[in-house]
Amino acid sequence: MSEAVSALKAAEFTGGIAEVTLMDPIGMISVRGDLTAAYMKKALKKAVGLGLPDTRSVQINGDRGVAWMSPDELLLLCPYDQVSDTIDMLTKCFGSNHTLAVNVSDARAVFRISGAHSRDVLAKLAPVDLSPATFTPGMIRRTRLAQVPAAFWIEEGDSFRLVCFRSVALYVYDLLKIAAQPGSAPVFYSAKP
Amino acid sequence: MLTLTCPNCGITAEETEFHAGGEAHLKRFGPGSSDTEFEQYLFMRDNPKGVHFERWRHVYGCGKWFHAARDTMTLEVFGTYTAQTSTVPQDIINKIMDRRPDWQASTAP
C-alpha cells in the first residue's frame, strides 16, 4: 500500500477573512443500526470511548469521535490507519444484530475553516443560522454548501471542521476561497468590532 | 420558499434542503390489481386547494423521508410527521381541525 492520498494536493488558503485548510485523511466509519440498543452503546464505548451522542450532536475524544447523522446512522471518527481494526471491533460488538459499518474515509474530504470570520464564511454558502447563540460547540449540521451536501461542526473556538464528498473537494475548496476573499466580511455572526 | 421541520432530526430548514415527493399515503397496487386500481395508484393524484398531505425528504440533511400536512393555498404548515405510517396521525388531524374547522377530517387518509 502507498501513503493514502487526499482528494487534493496540499490546499491551504490564507490572507482572506478566514483560513481554509484541507486536512490529512482521517478515518470515518458509517454506522447504521438501532442507536438506542445496548449493543450500540457497548460498541461506541469500545470503538471510540464515547457514549451515544444526542440528536444532531458530535462528541470528540482526542483523535476519535462520533457524530449523530440520522435516527439510525452515526459517523465514527478515528485515526486513518485504525479504520479496519475499529470496524472489526464494532462488528464483534454488534454480533448478529442487524447493523452496518462501512469505511467511508476515502469517500470524504475534510476542511478546516478558521479565523474570526469563519461563521460568516460558512453562512455565505450554507442556509444555516450560524450565530454563536444558535450554533454551538457540540452540534453537527448536515446541510448544503452552495450546490453540494456537507456537514460541519465546531472544532474549537472559531475553528470549524467541514466534511464533504471527495469528488467535489476542489469545488468546495474553491467555494470557500471565494467566500473568504479579502474584504468580504459581512461581520454579522462574528462579534461586533 | 417554504421552511419545514424534519421530524426525524428536528431541524427547521429552508426548502432548498428538502426534496418534495408528491402526494402522501398512496396505497401500492402490484401484480394482480385491476387496470383501474393500478392507474389510480400510479397516475391519479389529488390536487386540493387547501389541506394536503405530502411526502418530503430531508435530502441535504438526515436523508430521511417524512410527511407534511400543508395548506396549498396559504402555505400554512399544520405539522410534519413520520413517513412510516399509512394514515394521518390524530394529533395532526387535531392541528388541522384547530386551524380549519370546516375541513372534513373524514377525507384524511
Added chain:
Amino acid sequence: MSTRIATGGRLLNKSNAVSFSFNGKQLRGFEGDTLASALLANDQMLVGRSFKYHRPRGIVAAGPEEPNALVNLGQGDRFEPNQRATTTELFDGLQSESQNHWPSLEFDVGAINKHLSRFLPAGFYYKMFIHPRPFWKHVYEPIIRHSAGLGKAPKDLDGDTYEHFHAFCDVLVIGGGVAGLEAARTAALSGAKVIVLEQTAHWGGRAPVDGGTVDGTPVGAFVDTLVEELSTMENVTLRTRVMGAGVYDHGYVLGYERLTDHAPKTAGPRHRLWRIRAGHIVTATGAIERPLSFSGNDIPGVMLAASVRDYLVNYGVSVGDRTVVVTNNDDAYRTAIALTEAGLTVPAILDARVLPQDSALMARAKDLGIRVMMGHAVARVTGGKRVTGVEVCSQSGEGAVLETFPCDAVAMSGGWSPVVHLWSHCGGKLTWDTAGAMFRPDVNNPPLGADGHGFVTAAGAAAGFFALDDILHDAHAAADGVATTLGFKLPADAVSPNADRQEEAPLAPVWMMPQGANVKLREKTFLDYQNDVKVSDVRLAAQEGFVSVEHAKRYTTLGMATDQGKLSNINGLATLAGAMDADIPAVGTTTFRPPYHPISMGSIAGEARGDVFQPIRRTPLHDWHETNGADWEPVGHWRRPYAYPRKGESTHDAVMREVTNTRSKLGMLDASTLGKIIVKGPDAGRFLDMLYTNMMSSLKPGKCRYGLMCSENGFLIDDGVVARIDEETFLCHTTTGGAESIHQHMEEWLQTEWWDFNVYTANVTEQYAQIAVVGPNARTCLEKLGGMDLSKEALAFMEWADGTLGGFKCRVYRISFSGELSYEIAVDAGQGQAFWDALMVAGNDLGVMPYGTECLHILRAEKGFIMIGDETDGTVIPQDLGLNWAISKKKDDYLGKRAQQRTHMADPTRWKLVGLETTDGSTLPDGAYAVGEGENENGQRNMIGRVTSTYHSPTLGKGIAMGLVLNGPDRMGEVLDFPGTDGKTYQAKIVDPVFYDKEGAKQNV
C-alpha cells in the same frame, strides 16, 4: 439654471471634491453627492431620451422611483447599463453616459417619433406589425430591436465578484427612516434579535429634510441619537446600502447590498444578496410622491416637489432660479418655503384645492411673500430641453390660460403613495384610503406565514401615516405588537417618543390638471415617463375594452419599465377609473412583484460563476487524466476522459487506436464513477428481488449477476452488476449517473413502503477508485503485480474476490463490459493513483494504454450491450431490448412488473432492439429515424424505427449501430432507409445486435 448654492448640503463633504464624467464631459461634485445631484449642480438637467418618442427628459426624483435618469456606468468589465443616477453615489473617476439617443443626447434622430406620436398610440405595435406575418421576423422586429431598448448590453465578462449571505433574526426592519429606527428600537428593547436594512447610505429617511422636533430635539439630532443607541445594542444589526428587494413565503426576504458601487477600488465583492429568514418583518419603507398629470409634465425641469427640497437640503443644489410650485396638498408648501428661505424665487404656488381657511404651512408661505393661487392649475408647461414657463389656468376649467409665469423649474406634488411593494409581494392586501387618496396596507389581510398568521407589518408612512408624531407612534405600536406576537415583552418604561404636531389641510385628489383638459393637452400629459405612456393612451385602452387593470397595463405598457411604475401606477389607475367612470378601488391595482428595484444579475448568481458555476466531480485519477491529455466528457457532474488523443492525433483516431489496442493487447479504464451501493440485512435479498427484474436472492456469495432496475411505471432506469459479498450483504453497481438516484430510490422504498424490511444501505461510490483492466493481456498484467490467483479456475467469469495486488488491498470483480478478458479492481480512493501507476508500469511491455468513454461505448456496442440513456430514454422497457432473459418469471412482484403487464407494454408492435449495419460501411447518423411505407395524418413519412447507438467499429472496419425497429427481430436481413439531416439517405440492414464474438470466447478465457 440648476446650480450649487452656498448653503445647505447636509450629506456633502465639501472638503472633498471629486471629478467625474458625463458623456465625456469632465465635471466636479462632492463626496456625498449622488450622480443626479452632481449633474444638477453642473446644470445638466437633460439626462436622457424617452423610450418611445425620444423626448428630452430630465431628473424627476431623488430616489429609486426616478424614471428618467438612467445611465451607462463604467467601462470594460465594469460597464453596466440602466443605472439610476439618483441611487448612484458619486465617486472620483465615475464615468457615465446617457442612453437611448443617436447620434447625441442634444440632437437625437429618434426624436422624430414625437412628431409621429399621433400614429404611435397604445397598442400600436400590436396593430401595426401583425401583417403580413413573415414581415415581423424579417423586417419589423430587426428594426424595432435596433431602435428600442435603453442602455447598451455589456460586452465583457463582469470583472466583479458577488456573494450570498444567509442571516436569521426575529424582527427584520426594512427602511431606516424614523419609523424603521423607532420600530427597531422598540423590538430590540423587547429582547428580539433585530436587523435593520436601509437602502441609502444614510439614516433617517425624509425626516431630516422635512423637519420637526421630537421631544424637543430637532429630528435630525433625534435620528443621530437613535442610531447611536441602536448601534450599541448587541441584538441589533444596522445595515446601510442594503435594499429590501423582495418578501417571500415564510418570512424569507432578499436584501440587496451594494458594497463597492460607491468605492469601486475597494477589495471584496461588489454586491451581496442577503437571504434573510425573519420571524416577522416590519416594512418601514416610507412613501413616494406622485407627479401631477398636466401637459408638458415631462419637460426637463419639472420635478417632484419633495425631490426639489431634497436636492436643496441634502445636496445644496438649486434646480432652478425660479420655481413654480403646483400641488394638491400641503407638503409642497415646504418646498416653496425652503426655496424662498434659501433666497430663490417662487413666483407662485398653484394649489388645485379650494379651502375655507389657510393651514399653518399656507400662512407661513404667504408670510414669506409667496403668491398662493388656490383653485389654480398648470394648463401647460412650456419649453423643450428645459422648462421656460408655466401657463396657469383654473383647475375646474378646460385649460384657458389666465396667466403665464416664466420659470426654469416646476415643483409638483400630487400627494403621496405608501410604498406597499414589500407588504404586497407575498400576498398582503391593500385598502383604499379616500382621505389620503392612496392605497395602504389592509392590516386585516397581511401575508400569511408558516403558522398561518401574518408575518409582515407596515409602519409609519408605509402604513399611511405622514405626520411625524403619527409615524413615531405607529412604528412604536407596530413593533410592540410584533415583539409580543413573537413572545417578547417591551419594558414598561420604553415609551414612544412624541413629536410636535402641525395640522395640515386635507389633500384633494387631482388626477387630471385641469380637470377638463382637452385631447391636445392630454396627449402631452405623461403618466409613465419611462415607457412614454400618456393619459390619452390609458383612455384609449379603456375605450378599446382593456378595462381590466392588468390588461390595460400590458396594452399600454404602463408601469412595465424598469421603475415598475413607482410614479405612474396610481395616476394610471385613477385615469383608467376616470375613463371607465368607476371607483379607483373597484379598478384595483396591478400585482407588485419582487424585486422592489432592479438588482444585479451578478448578485442573483452569487458565487456560482466561472469554476464554481456548478460542482465538477473529479475521480481520484482526475489529475492523471488531465496531465495525459484527456478530452473530457461531462457525465452528470463528473468529468470522464472521452479519449486520450496523442500529439498530432485527432480525437477520432485516438478512439480507434484505443479500441484496437484494447481488443488486441491491454486497455485501462477509470471506472470509479460507477455507483457502488452496499445493501445489507436479513431482508437484503428479498429487497433486491423487488428492486431488480432478476432474482437476486438466489445469487451465491462470491458471485456476480447483471441486473436490471425498472421504475414502478415499468421503464428501465438502471443496470449494473450485483456482487453478493456474504449471506446478508450485496454490493450493487449502478451506472455513473445512477449512483445517487438509485441510492435514493432504494431509501425511498425502504423508508416509505417497506419499512418493515430489515435492510440498511450505504452509498460507497466515492470510497473506491475502480479500474477496469481489459484485453487479452489483462491477466498477465495483474499476475505481474502478484498477490492473488486470478486464473480461470480460481476466479471465473462473473466472480469476485478480495485480496492484494502488488501490495494494494483490493477487491477484484471478473466482469466485462467489453467482451474481453476483463477485471474491475476496486482499491481505496486514496490508493487509486498509486495503483493506476503500478498497473501502467506492469502493463508497459504488454501494450497498455488508457482508454476513454467513447472506446468503452464502441467496445460494448460491438458486443450488443445496451447503455442506459442510449438504448433507453424513459419509455423503453427491458422486453423492448431483448432482455427477457434478465426478467425473472418466478417472482410474484418486482417494481415495474405490474406496469409491464399493461396492454401498451405487451403490445407486439412495440419497437424492439436490433443491430443495424449500413450497406456501404458508413456510420449511421445518431438518432436517425427509419421511414416506412405511407404517410401519417400530418403528411409526414411513417416512421418504423430509430437509431439508439451508432459508431464506426475499427474492429470490424465498418459502421455498426443499434436501434429500435418495428417488428425488428422478425425482419433480420431487411434493409431500411434512414434519411439523414445532411440530405443523404442511409441504408442499413437489420442484423443481430451482437456484432463481435457472439460465443463469448474472448471473455471466458
